[in-house]
Amino acid sequence: MMSTVPVGLAEQTEIRAYVDFMTGAPVPVRESLGINSLTVGPASALAVREDASGFFTRAGGFDARENVTEDVVDQVSDFYRRQGVSQGAFMIAPSLLPPDWASTAAKWKLTEGGRHAKLWCEADLAAKSAGALLALDPGLSVGLVEPHQAHEWATVMMTTFGFGTPGMIDTAASCVGRPNWRQYAVWEGERIIAVGSVFLNGRCADMFGGATLPEGRGRGAQSALLAARARAARAAGCRWLVAETGAERPGSHNTSLHNMIRIGFEPLYERATWLWHA
Structure with a gap:
């Protein structure tokens, strides 16, 4: 239950x-x-x-x-x-x-x-649902980020969100490999086109910093990253996953919100x- x-x-x-x-x-x-x-x-x-x-x-x-x-x-x-x-x-x-x-x-x-919008899901449900829906475009691959890839990973994440100053990129890069974190990326060949992290907090994990370059969107990258992070949280013993994203207003569409709902996330509440x- x-x-x-x-x-x-x-x-x-x-x-x-x-x-x-x-x-x-x-x-x-x-x-x-x-x-x-x-x-x-x-x-x-x-x-x-x-x-x-x-x-x-x-x-x-x-x-x-x-x-x-x-x-x-x-x-x-x-x-x-x-x-x-x-x-x-x-x-x-x-x-x-x-x-x-x-x-x-x-x-x-x-x-x-x-x-x-604050969302939640059972880690086991998200891992299973995301895996079943996984459909990355040919030529793309998803995997764990290694320390030598940290700067490229951080650059994609922070510049996509508009935080492209060197200090902010260095801050993100220093997070790669930290004990309570798992960082993932989607590669096209040897180039990172999408990123995402999961923060492990005991029984609960936070989906953090999912970002995709414009040329990588609509190709299954974020769904693949959700699946990888959900599996990592489940493997670490987390029971729940939580995430937050911009609330939809009338006439707007938040793709990240719908990607999460598609793999089993449910709205918990809307927070001002x-x-x-x-």
């Missing part, structure tokens, strides 16, 4: 992936990018001063053990301020927002930003991003 992943575990797996991804970079890279993190009860906050997009500056991992109080918001906001970032985010599952959240958000001038501004 399937059992839904606990909300707190789903949120903590996500933020731990982001924190480990960034803070595991070599010291000179962390210093040049202004990378730092903070633990607040069960939650974590991450700040990356030189990330102009603000994408990586976020707080998450809140769960039912501790309310998201004004004191918690104050601690995270003070952390953002001390790190010198202009914008940061609070990622809080809707079921964990306290009754007085509207007044708390107003007091700290938090504004509602984009929305993300609450933005803090300096």
Whole structure:
């Protein structure tokens, strides 16, 4: 019988992936990018001063053990301020927002930003379903990334998402081979055209950073990467997989969302991003 992943575990797996991804970079890279993190009860906050997009500056991992109080918001906001970032985010599952959240958000001038769909699946189901649907185009192959391929892999990932500065690419490359991570790629000949990671967090794993170059899209690459990552999570003893992607709005279509649903992922909830501004 399937059992839904606990909300707190789903949120903590996500933020731990982001924190480990960034803070595991070599010291000179962390210093040049202004990378730092903070633990607040069960939650974590991450700040990356030189990330102009603000994408990586976020707080998450809140769960039912501790309310998201004004004191918690104050601690995270003070952390953002001390790190010198202009914008940061609070990622809080809707079921964990306290009754007085509207007044708390107003007091700290938090504004509602984009929305993300949070998805989950049993690791065993995803591994089996993805394998059955696997249909890579001829000439493409999928496999685990080796250390000597780390820079090419990281370049594809970070430039596809718009984070192409050398420091950000070096940060991603340093993640390859780290104990709680598995990095995969799809090759066309000897060239990487698509990438994806999975972060292992005990019973739960996070599908992280799936990206495909324009010329590789529509050729089965992301489905192959989902299958490889699901199998890796199952082999590592994970029970659940979680993922997050942009929520669809009327008239929009998110291919990544539909690829995941196709192999058995189900929507868990839609989560708003609450933005803090300096």
